[in-house]
Amino acid sequence: MGKIYDGIHRISFLIDENGTVEHVFDKFKTKDHHQVVVDYLKA
Template sequence: MGKIYDGIHRLSFVVGTDGKISHVLNKFKTKDHHEVVLATLA
C-alpha cells in the first residue's frame, strides 16, 4: 500500500538540577527502563 511503518519510539529524558537535559535514553525495553535510568544516574 506504500505506507512505511517505523514502530513505536520510546524516549526518556534525564533533566539536571539546572533544568537542562543531561541524557536522552532511547534504546531500552519497557521492563528494563528503571535499570537503564538508575545506571545512567550512577
C-alpha cells in the first residue's frame, strides 16, 4: 500500500535525585528492561 511503518519506539530515562537525566535507554526489549538498568547501575 506504500505506507512505511517504523514500529514502536520505547525509551526509558534514568533521572538522578537532582532531576537531571543521567542516562537514556533506547535499545532494549521490555522483558529485559529491568536487567539493562541494573547492569548499567552496577557498571
